[in-house]
Amino acid sequence: MTEKSPLTVLDRPNSFIGKSIRRSGAKRLLEGCGTYVDDITLPRMVHVAFCRCPFAHAKIGAIDSEAAQATSGVIRVVTGRQLAEYCTPWIGVLTHLQGLKSAPQHAIAVDRACWQGEAVAAVVAETRSQAEDAVELIDIDYQELPIVVDMETALEDATPVIHPDLGDNLCFQREVDIGEVDKAFADAHCVVEETFNFGRHTGVCLETRAIIADYNPAEQHLTVYLSAQAPHMMKNLYAKHFGLNEDNIRVVCKDVGGSFGIKVHTYPDEMAAAALSIMLKRPVKFIADRLESFVTDIHARDHRVKARMAVSKEGKFTAIDMDDLTGIGPYSVYPRTSGIEANQVVNLTGGTYMIENYRARTRVVFTNKNGMCQYRAVGHPIACAVSEGLVDAAARALDMDPVDLRRRNLIPDDAYPYTYATGLVFEQLSHHQCLDKILEMMDYDGLRREQAEYRDKGVYRGIGFASMIEVTNPSPAFYGVGGAFISSQEGCTMRLDHTGGITCTVGVTEQGQGSDAVVAQVAATAVGVPMETVRVISGDTDVVPYGGGTWASRAAGIGGEAALRAGKALRENILEIAGIILQADPAALDIRDGAVVDAVDGTERMPLSEFGRIVYFRGDTLPKGVQPELVVTRHYVPKAFPFAFTNGFEAFHVEVDVDTGFLKLLKCWVVDDCGTIINPMLVDEQIRGGVVQGIGGALYEECLYDGQGQFLNANMADYLVPMAAEMPDIEVGHVETPTQDSELGAKGVGEAGTTGAPAAIMNAINDAIQPFGKHISDMPFTPERILKALGKV
Amino acid sequence: MSSTQTVSLSVNGEDISRAIEPRRNLVDFLREDLQLTGTHVGCEHGVCGACTLRVNGEIVRGCLMLAVQADGAKVETIEGVSDSGEIADLQEEFHKRNALQCGFCTPGMLLAAADLLKSNPDAGRDQIREYISGNYCRCTGYQAIVDAIEAVVRKRGEQSS
Numbered sequence: 001m002t003e004k005s006p007l008t009v010l011d012r013p014n015s016f017i018g019k020s021i022r023r024s025g026a027k028r029l030l031e032g033c034g035t036y037v038d039d040i041t042l043p044r045m046v047h048v049a050f051c052r053c054p055f056a057h058a059k060i061g062a063i064d065s066e067a068a069q070a071t072s073g074v075i076r077v078v079t080g081r082q083l084a085e086y087c088t089p090w091i092g093v094l095t096h097l098q099g100l101k102s103a104p105q106h107a108i109a110v111d112r113a114c115w116q117g118e119a120v121a122a123v124v125a126e127t128r129s130q131a132e133d134a135v136e137l138i139d140i141d142y143q144e145l146p147i148v149v150d151m152e153t154a155l156e157d158a159t160p161v162i163h164p165d166l167g168d169n170l171c172f173q174r175e176v177d178i179g180e181v182d183k184a185f186a187d188a189h190c191v192v193e194e195t196f197n198f199g200r201h202t203g204v205c206l207e208t209r210a211i212i213a214d215y216n217p218a219e220q221h222l223t224v225y226l227s228a229q230a231p232h233m234m235k236n237l238y239a240k241h242f243g244l245n246e247d248n249i250r251v252v253c254k255d256v257g258g259s260f261g262i263k264v265h266t267y268p269d270e271m272a273a274a275a276l277s278i279m280l281k282r283p284v285k286f287i288a289d290r291l292e293s294f295v296t297d298i299h300a301r302d303h304r305v306k307a308r309m310a311v312s313k314e315g316k317f318t319a320i321d322m323d324d325l326t327g328i329g330p331y332s333v334y335p336r337t338s339g340i341e342a343n344q345v346v347n348l349t350g351g352t353y354m355i356e357n358y359r360a361r362t363r364v365v366f367t368n369k370n371g372m373c374q375y376r377a378v379g380h381p382i383a384c385a386v387s388e389g390l391v392d393a394a395a396r397a398l399d400m401d402p403v404d405l406r407r408r409n410l411i412p413d414d415a416y417p418y419t420y421a422t423g424l425v426f427e428q429l430s431h432h433q434c435l436d437k438i439l440e441m442m443d444y445d446g447l448r449r450e451q452a453e454y455r456d457k458g459v460y461r462g463i464g465f466a467s468m469i470e471v472t473n474p475s476p477a478f479y480g481v482g483g484a485f486i487s488s489q490e491g492c493t494m495r496l497d498h499t500g501g502i503t504c505t506v507g508v509t510e511q512g513q514g515s516d517a518v519v520a521q522v523a524a525t526a527v528g529v530p531m532e533t534v535r536v537i538s539g540d541t542d543v544v545p546y547g548g549g550t551w552a553s554r555a556a557g558i559g560g561e562a563a564l565r566a567g568k569a570l571r572e573n574i575l576e577i578a579g580i581i582l583q584a585d586p587a588a589l590d591i592r593d594g595a596v597v598d599a600v601d602g603t604e605r606m607p608l609s610e611f612g613r614i615v616y617f618r619g620d621t622l623p624k625g626v627q628p629e630l631v632v633t634r635h636y637v638p639k640a641f642p643f644a645f646t647n648g649f650e651a652f653h654v655e656v657d658v659d660t661g662f663l664k665l666l667k668c669w670v671v672d673d674c675g676t677i678i679n680p681m682l683v684d685e686q687i688r689g690g691v692v693q694g695i696g697g698a699l700y701e702e703c704l705y706d707g708q709g710q711f712l713n714a715n716m717a718d719y720l721v722p723m724a725a726e727m728p729d730i731e732v733g734h735v736e737t738p739t740q741d742s743e744l745g746a747k748g749v750g751e752a753g754t755t756g757a758p759a760a761i762m763n764a765i766n767d768a769i770q771p772f773g774k775h776i777s778d779m780p781f782t783p784e785r786i787l788k789a790l791g792k793v
Numbered sequence: 794m795s796s797t798q799t800v801s802l803s804v805n806g807e808d809i810s811r812a813i814e815p816r817r818n819l820v821d822f823l824r825e826d827l828q829l830t831g832t833h834v835g836c837e838h839g840v841c842g843a844c845t846l847r848v849n850g851e852i853v854r855g856c857l858m859l860a861v862q863a864d865g866a867k868v869e870t871i872e873g874v875s876d877s878g879e880i881a882d883l884q885e886e887f888h889k890r891n892a893l894q895c896g897f898c899t900p901g902m903l904l905a906a907a908d909l910l911k912s913n914p915d916a917g918r919d920q921i922r923e924y925i926s927g928n929y930c931r932c933t934g935y936q937a938i939v940d941a942i943e944a945v946v947r948k949r950g951e952q953s954s
Contacts (some may be wrong), residue, residue, distance in 0.1 A: 022888055029896025030884045032831020033872030036897065039830035092903030117895030129816070206835045206843055206897040206931050256835070258931050290836040512932050685891045685937055692934035716840035716929075724935040725919075725926040753934075 004713035006744050008675040009526050009564055010676065013592050016521040017744075020681035021531055023517040025510065034255040037210035037227045038287045045212065045283040046075055048273050049131035051121040051138045052292065053113035056149065056368040056709025058163070060111055060120055061141030068123055068137040073130030076280060077138065078122045079274075080108035080286060080461035088241045090266065090771035097339045100172040100364075102332035103163040103471040107272040112145070114162060114330030115370050116709055117179040117295025119269050124276055124284060147368040149709045152304070152329030154365035162330050162366045171332050172364040174346055178421045179357030183374045184319030188310035192393035198382050198758075200302035204721055205374055208255020208288040209297060211270045213277035221248045226273060227256050228365045229264040229509055230549035231541050236485040237266055242278055246271070253539035256511035260376040260693065262297050263511075266334040269296060294714035298333055299703055300341065300375035301779075302326055303382050307349070309390040310357075313577065315398055318582045320350045322386065325543065326364050329371035335484045339364050343748060344379025344471070347422050350387045352431055352467040352559060352647065353409040358421035368709045374551075376693055377754035380470055388466045389757035389777055390752035392766060402763070406435065410467060424469075427640070429647040430735045430747075431467055434671040437733050438465075438503055438649040442669045447653060455771060460658055461666070463770025472553035472674070472748025473644035473739070475637065489637035490554075492543025492562040494523060494533035494570045496630040500594055500608030501533040504566070507547015508559030509539045514682040515555035521678055522744065526567020527574075528591030528712045529608065545633055553748020556678055558636055561742040565634035577628045578611060639740040646748060648672035648735075650691070650756030652728075654764040658772070658790055661783030663699065663765065665728040672752045673735040676745035682731030683749050684732045690753025691730050692722045698758035698779050777781075800864045804829070805873030818857030819863055820844040823870060831871040831900050835929065842928030845901035846870050852908045871900035880907050882948060886941035894932030904927045906942045914953075916946055 010017050028034050053060075065077040074280040089104035109120045121138055125131035132341035146160040149366050153159050162167055185191060205227075212225040222244055228234060239246035256263065273286035288296065307322035324345050328338035342362040350358065391409075395402040410431040410479065411418050418426045444463070451461050479486040487507075495503045504523050510516045516536040524534045537543055545562075571591055579586035582605050590599040595607045614621060615628045622628070638644060653666040676681050700720035704712045713719045731755075738745020739741045758779055766775040769790060776789040787793040797812040804827060811826050817838075823829040823846070835843030837856045844855035847869040864897065874880050883903055886892070893899040902925060909916055909924040921942045922935070930938060 021890060026888055026891070027891055029893055029899055030887055030903070032829075032900045034831075034896050036830075036833070038824075038834070041828075047861075130812075204929075204931055205895075206841060206929060207833070207895065257894060258895040260931070290838065290841075512896060514891070514894070610952040681891050685894065685933060687931045688934035688936050689894060690934075693931070716836040717837060717838065721929060721931070722934075723926045723929070724922040724939065727922070727935050728933060729936055782912065 007564055008566060012525055012528065014528065015525045015526050016531060017676065017678055019681065020679060021517065021521055023514050025516050027257065036207050036255050036257050037212055037225050039213055040225055042125050042212060042214055042283040045239065045285055046124050046126060047128040047131050048122050048124045048268055048284055048286045049128060049135050049277055049567040050119040051135045053109065053116060053118045053120050055113065055142055055144050056116045057147045058107060058112060058143040058147055059143040061143055062119055064139040065121065068134035071130065071134040071137060073126040074134045075124045077134065080106050080110040080120065083108045083272055083275055083353065084110055086242065086279050090241060090334040092334035093335045094337050094479065094484055096482040097172060098339060100332065100337055100339045101166055102171060103166060105268065105331045105334065107268045107275055115368055117292065117370060119272060122272055122734060123274060124280060147538050147709050149367060149369065149705060149707060151325055151365050151367055154327060156366060162368065169366040170363060171328060171366055172342065173362065174343060175361045176281060176346060176422060180323055181319050181357045181359040182290055184357040185310045185321065188318060190311050190397050191308055191314040192311065192390055192397050193308040194389055194393055194777050195387065196300040196305045196307065196386055196389060198303045199697065200299050200779050201701035201703060202294065202297050202299045203260045203262035205258035205260060208271065208290060208293045209263060209267060210287045211273050212285045213274035213509065214283040215277040215281060217281045219248065220244060222274065222278065223250045223252065225252050226255065227263055228253050229259045229511060229551055230486065231467045231509065232507065232546055232549065233486050235541050238274060239771060240270065242275060250542045253509050259511045261374050261551060265298055265336065265373050267296065290716055291714060294719065295370055295711055298375065299370050300371040301697060302372060302380065303345065305382065305386050307390055309333065309384050309394060311398065313755050315400055315405050315408050317353050317355050319356055321359045322349060324360065324362035325778050327367035327369065328364055329369050330366055331371055333371045333373035335486065336374055336479065340374055341379040345382045346382035346425055348380060348469060351420050351424060351469050352387065352411065354411055355421055369705055370711065376690065377470065377751035380751055380755035381694060381697060381758045384466055384468055384755050385759040385762055389425040389762055396770065399497060403439065404467065406467060410435065425641055425753055426645050427739060428737050429645060430673045430737050431465045431647055433735045434647060434649045434673060437735060438651055438669050438671040441731055441733050442651055460656045462654050462656065462764040462766065464652050464760045464762065464764030464767055466756035466763065468648050468650060468752060468756040470553065470646045470751040470755055471643045472556060472646050473638050474552045475639060475642050477642035478552065487546060487548040489635050490547040490558045490562040491633055492519065492566040493545055493631065493633040494566040496570060496574060496608065496612060498612035500612050501535065502527055502529055503535050503537065504563060505537045505544040506559050506563060507544050507549065508555040509550045511550060513555065513686060514679065515550060517682065518556045518678040519562055522560045522563040523567045527571050529594045532725040533594055535601045545635065553750040557742065557746045557748050558638060560678060560746050561636040561744045562634055564744045565636060566632050569632040569634055573629050577615060578606065579624065580626055581614060582606060603632060636742065638741055644739045644741060644747045646672065646674045646752060648752050650760045652760040652764040654761065654768060656765060656768040656786060658769065661786035663781065663786065665695065667728065668728050668730040670735040670753060671735060672728060672749065673737050674749040675736060675738040675747040677734060677736060678746055686749045687732050687753045688730045690750065691729055693758050694754040694757025696722045697779060698761040702780050718776055798861050801859050802863050802865060803867045805869055813860055815859065815861050817860045818856055819858045819860045822860035825857065829870050829872055833897050833900060835897065842901045842905065843898050845904045845928065847904060852904055871903065874907065882945050883907060883941065886944045890937045890941050892933060892937035892941040898928060898930045902930065902938060910945060910949065914946065914949060918943055
């Protein structure tokens with residue numbers, strides 16, 4: 001590891017980096033003054049509701065919309081074929097995922113619907129309720145088609161092919177075979193083997209997907225208010241599929257009510273709403289209701305992994321061999337594709353350990369269910385649970401303590417940079433430091449003693465661990481190289497106003513995680529002004545520098561670095577002019593707490609408000625030829641590594657009621673290394689929220705489909721998510737290993753909690769029920785499944 | 794669906810009268826007819842708690858009550874209780890601990906918390922967790938929310954003792 005130069009912007013006087021400063025943007029949300037899309041009303045605005053296919057796969061015959069069209073308030077009933085004249089279909093492929101294929105997808109189904117919930121007609125009316133009334137009156141002659149619901153049989157000859165033009169139901173396949181896997185298994189002291197099932201679940205953003213599209217025919221200009229994460233990406237796609245000039249499109253994301261990856265994809269109903277605005281030449285609003293969210297918001301996970309690991313007598317992991325299968329719905333989701341999660345499972349499994357022989361195959365197959373795509377911690381919880389589940393199985397087989405076994409195999413903290421078998425390059429990770437820290441936080445030895453005492457009383461408590469790595473700060477290697485216009489760079493424009501205040505515009509977007517707040521902290525630090533004088537504007541493509549938005553934990557690390565660079569440049573420009581005004585060497589000056597000061601002793605020379613007054617209103621007093629430039633823009637794109645990996649440990653302490661199968665989460669600990677911590681409070685809250693989403697997937701959440709492709713629990717009452725009463729307190733600790741790829745050194749933190757929770761909970765349950773010689777590996781771990789594992793039902 | 798009914802009620806202390814469709818639920822009435830957009834719609838089937846508001850002093854789900862049922866009632870929303878300063882201490886503690894991220898659940902969560910503080914001023918951590926179990930939060934993991942409410946319990950307790 002190379003040492004950082006001793007003085008960086010982080011060492012500046014009055015630095016706000018590392019301080020738990022409140023989010024200024026949170027105040028409006030606390031008083032009900034936020035602006036979510038549904039809070040916006042435009043003149044002449046109309047509402048769209050969709051008629052959705054009740055079958056998993058059906059040919060669409062005659063559509064009788066006469067009665068609907070005649071309903072009060074109805075402006076237009078539109079079919080897929082009519083809308084196709086305004087919106088071309090798309091295909092969700094990326095060139096770097098070799099062989100990935102998909103079929104053209106329309107905003108509204110044309111001729112055929114491929115999942116229960118696909119839109120087959122739209123009704124535009126003066127109010128949403130009028131539109132919904134009319135939807136009920138549309139009569140469609142459906143002819144049911146054979147369906148594919150079981151991913152296990154999707155590739156069999158007897159199974160119908162959903163898109164005959166593609167030849168089969170295989171969307172994507174990837175195989176890797178590194179080292180001498182067969183030899184390692186032949187030479188192994190023991191081999192552990194397990195099949196892991198991961199339930200299909202979804203994001204359940206509390207604000208459902210929402211769009212208002214406002215087409216201005218006079219200027220052929222489209223403004224879209226969207227609840228989304230990547231406004232520039234959407235602007236490009238609107239241009240492409242509506243045949244508009246991209247420069248004539250503006251996408252505005254104001255307050256976003258949760259996203260978690262759900263709101264970074266192209267949704268047919270949103271594309272339809274925008275196309276309808278162009279067709280009708282007036283603003284169109286679409287707010288998904290909760291029931292349509294369940295059947296159209298992307299789902300995720302739904303993987304079946306068969307995996308085995310070879311272990312030496314000394315407890316060294318010598319090889320992993322795994323087979324992953326996932327069913328992604330009828331189309332690869334556009335434009336990020338539905339191959340990424342499976343790809344990450346192959347990339348990441350075993351990645352915290354020194355494993356040289358590695359074989360993996362993943363197959364991504366089409367099914368007649370709602371589409372699957374990237375959701376928080378893409379692929380990570382799967383890779384983590386497979387790895388950590390195998391490790392605990394090995395610990396049981398060898399009768400070793402799971403912590404000791406991990407220590408023998410984790411990549412040493414002094415082995416970096418390290419290249420894992422799958423080709424991932426780790427700049428500098430801290431697995432052993434994180435493990436030491438978490439053991440201390442949880443009093444591991446004490447918990448083991450307590451466990452033994454409780455067992456004697458017939459109470460079954462368990463402790464489970466997960467070591468984790470997460471992909472953050474993605475470079476263009478993630479999507480850009482695959483041909484998608486998804487930017488990996490971020491820009492920040494920073495302006496000194498005459499008041500001495502700083503206005504920043506950034507490409508990263510805010511959805512509550514606090515990206516505006518951390519940009520403000522970095523800006524205030526880099527320039528040298530108080531927090532309350534910094535304002536951050538994000539989410540408006542007409543205003544902010546071009547950027548990728550918020551996904552893959554990139555906002556703080558990439559957006560923050562852009563802000564740092566802009567802040568340093570602005571400070572330099574201010575000091576150059578201040579030097580002229582004060583007849584001083586700019587190098588002898590600094591900006592601290594909103595004033596130009598002597599760098600050596602901090603004596604105030606001139607407040608920035610006075611500087612602003614001179615520059616903006618009395619430019620005549622400056623020498624000829626001097627032109628102050630108090631607006632700067634700087635960009636940053638990670639280049640040194642494809643991703644800045646973060647790492648950490650997560651541990652759960654649970655109690656299993658072996659008579660009822662009920663599980664109590666007693667406590668959770670997380671130690672995370674996300675590099676430089678800009679705001680400890682926001683980092684801890686990202687981790688806690690992530691852990692609880694991981695708990696959802698581990699214990700409660702599952703989109704249940706029947707054999708006819710009908711989604712059985714598609715409502716909030718039947719689809720369970722974590723609620724306050726069942727959640728444990730989560731204690732968070734940190735190790736800080738800044739990335740050397742940026743001066744800020746920050747990596748992402750959005751994925752960590754979600755990555756490790758399912759693995760650590762699974763291991764904790766299995767630790768609790770070990771006296772019965774049983775274990776469990778099918779998520780979610782419902783009471784029924786726990787009782788089944790125990791052989792009690 | 795065209796027949797309307799007149800509903801007269803007090804909303805955040807203002808007397809309001811509107812002719813509305815009988816099927817209009819209370820949260821849509823507040824948001825669409827009165828432009829009080831602070832109360833949010835999360836599920837429209839009474840589960841998520843985002844539309845929690847107060848009718849005659851009791852918290853209700855705005856999506857499960859028709860606006861015509863509120864005829865003659867006293868309705869209070871996040872806008873009203875923010876303006877009056879009634880929950881300023883709760884809002885302060887939520888802000889201090891970042892007990893909100895996207896903020897969509899927050900108005901409903903604050904009204905539920907305020908209701909608990911009224912009915913059980915000594916609520917402990919488990920009781921707080923239990924009481925807010927009708928309000929989904931998808932971002933925070935709840936701990937900071939519980940911490941914030943617990944802090945207000947303690948501070949109000951200190952003030953009254």
